[in-house]
Amino acid sequence: MVAHVLRLRLALLVGALNARPLVLLRRLAGFAVLALAVAAVCVALIRLDRVPDGEAATLTVVGSSLLVAGFFLIPLFSGVEDPLDPRRFVVTGEEPGRVAWSVALASPLGIPGLVVVAVAAAMIAAWTGHGSPAGLAVLAALLLVGTSVLAARCAMAVSAVALRDRRSPQLTGLMVTAAGVVAIPVAAFAFSLEWSGGLPSQLTEAAQVLAVTPFGAASAIAVRSGGELVASMLVAVGTLLALAALWQLLVRTLMTSTERVVPVGERRGLGWFAVMPGTPGGAIAARSIVYWFSDPRYLANVIVVPVASVLIVTPLLVVGVPLQTVALIPPPILALFLGWLVHNDLAYDSTGVWLHISAGVRGVADRLGRLVPIVLVGVPLLALAITASIWIHGRWAVLPALVGVCVSLFATGLGLSSISSVAAPYAVSRPGEGPFEQPQRTGGSTTQALVLLGAILLSAPALWWGWLSLAGDEDEAWTSFWSGVGVGAAVLVVGVAIGGALFERRTSRTMEFAETL
Structure with missing residues (x-):
């Protein structure tokens, strides 16, 4: 089952190039811009060996927290179509558990998955360059990739279960409000930073807070020690297990529930x-x-x-x-x-x-x-x-x-x-x-x-x-x-x-x- 899903994932990637010339040109231009952006981020991470250890730790924790948050929020609010929607495997007769693990293992082969893998590899180089043990660096990178991929999977599944075919002004208002609740505090914090020859103290305090949250705990494993390391590791592993359990539950729900088909002439005025x-x-x-x-x-x-x-x-x-x-x-x-x-x-x-x-x-x-x-x-x-x-x-x-x-x-x-x-x-x-x-x-x-x-x-x-x-x-x-x-x-x-x-x-x-x- 895993090999079958992997082949499907690769076929989808290759199939994206089978399009009309103008569409193909736009896609190639988008891929090129994304590749340049990811390359710039990776180079910046590798060059962190030139900054003090504390500043490097702060930047990696804050950056990885934003990465994980993006993997969760963007699929949830954008309503993107999932090419590996578990409902498409219902006709195969496979158990929901096998489908869940197969789709999760194939997810890193997509464009978002390759991005987080590349960033995680660059972070390994940055962490080891500042004296972090190689084993901890690799473990932190694996947890970062797993957390990001499963967060995106769960977000797309939640969107498919709760938001699909329920688009309305009320739901749009809720989504905008939720985005504002997240974005406004982050923007206010960013504008309050005072850069004067080094990282602001507020950014360092934010990194210490994020290091014990599901967003930044994975990357914090490579830059902490003692009791702080144990706390971050417990949060990171617990987050990964919780996301895995949620993903299993969502896949079972998607594959065992009947999707409501809305007739063409049906009016939606229920608010x-x-x-x-x-x-x-x-x-x-x-x-x-x-x-x-x-x-x-x-x-x-x-x-x-x-x-x-x-x-x-x-x-x-x-x-x-x-x-x-x-x-x-x-x-x-x-x-x-x-x-x-x-x-x-x-x-x-x-x-x-x-x-x-x-x-x-x-x-x-x-x-x-x-x-x-x-x-x-x-x-x-x-x-x-x-x-x-x-x-x-x-x-x-x-x-x-x-x-x-x-x-x-x-x-x-x-x-x-x-x-x-x-x-x-x-x-x-x-x-x-x-x-x-x-x-x-x-x-x-x-x-x-x-x-x-x-x-x-x-x-x-x-x-x-x-x-x-x-x-x-x-x-x-x-x-x-x-x-x-x-x-x-x-x-x-x-x-x-x-x-x-x-x-x-x-x-x-x-x-x-x-x-x-």
Whole structure:
């Protein structure tokens, strides 16, 4: 099977030259430009023996991280056609596992695979030229090639499973937003670098961070030692194994599921319902998104919260607190209130909640579906706010701490809100009324305060270690990050589970409440 796929891969490469003269000329020109670019990169890598060891390590780690990120993001967002799509091997009767390994082993023979192989070979020369053991250099290169190839394979498979035949303005907007979440922080970091006779300190700090992430861990193996080497190796090997398992799962899904054929005359006017999965949670998410982007009551919250998070810290600037310190305060406030926004989401649904109850929707599906809109809104807002804050602050070493604090406040707020919106909903303005018209109600202030206070208390570990990193102990930044992500994820999962159970137990009370709105 492997030999058969290899022959197919070579035949595809040769077949690319069998085209009309103009098409062939364009392809040859593209190949020539790509070859020159790759050759220039390889020569630059080989000539790194003229720079100090630290600078060479920084450049190789950052460069390989960008390479791996490109192999994952470009196939995912470009929607390129996969010449070795596993679905094409269904007619052979082969097992999905054999197809997965055969396609993965043949992938380096393509143009992208040859590029990463050439770059990895040049990196071996660069690493050994700076004293790295040959064995570690070869291992790092193999892991880099394997990670890049499998990342591209998984990205193309995800695009085939989730994005094919679902192109829509809504999906395009999601893709643009996701690209912006990735590109804007990177661009802000690049513009903040100050080149003065050597590599900027921010670039060195970024390399140290990337060395323990799935993007840069493989290349970092050749330039680290001791405990740092072990950490990078564990991350690199774990990433490769995770991608291999994901690739196996995606191939099995592609080869065992039936592809939907859309009739020529079919109209696609379902909007978000065509983008979201065809599950109860997906339908609730699509309906909630429509409400969030069309109901003035929701839009007012989305507009007010970011503005308020900035205005709250204005008095600190007036009394003389340095701008570099004040800049770090708005993102946590924004994260806290974004997680809090859905603490009474069920009340805004009015009588529409009877659809969920009468259809017997599971409580977890209801809770998860209602969180999707705030996640779609909150993640880009927080990405922009965190990037702007760190840019103004000037110390990118505290970025993990700020991310950990914001993730903890946002996720714990969502988890507690998933419980409070079912356990203690209170009256709000009716559909069609102004967003600032509030009816007579009781109990709302207690619910609001409990969610806010609970999110702050649960995020105390991340806040404490974040404060220590800001005070000068930058090693605590990663402690704050992991504690924030861990606590936030745990509270979110538990909150959704408890909220789902309460939703199923309190159906009669929920209907009574909806009828009184």
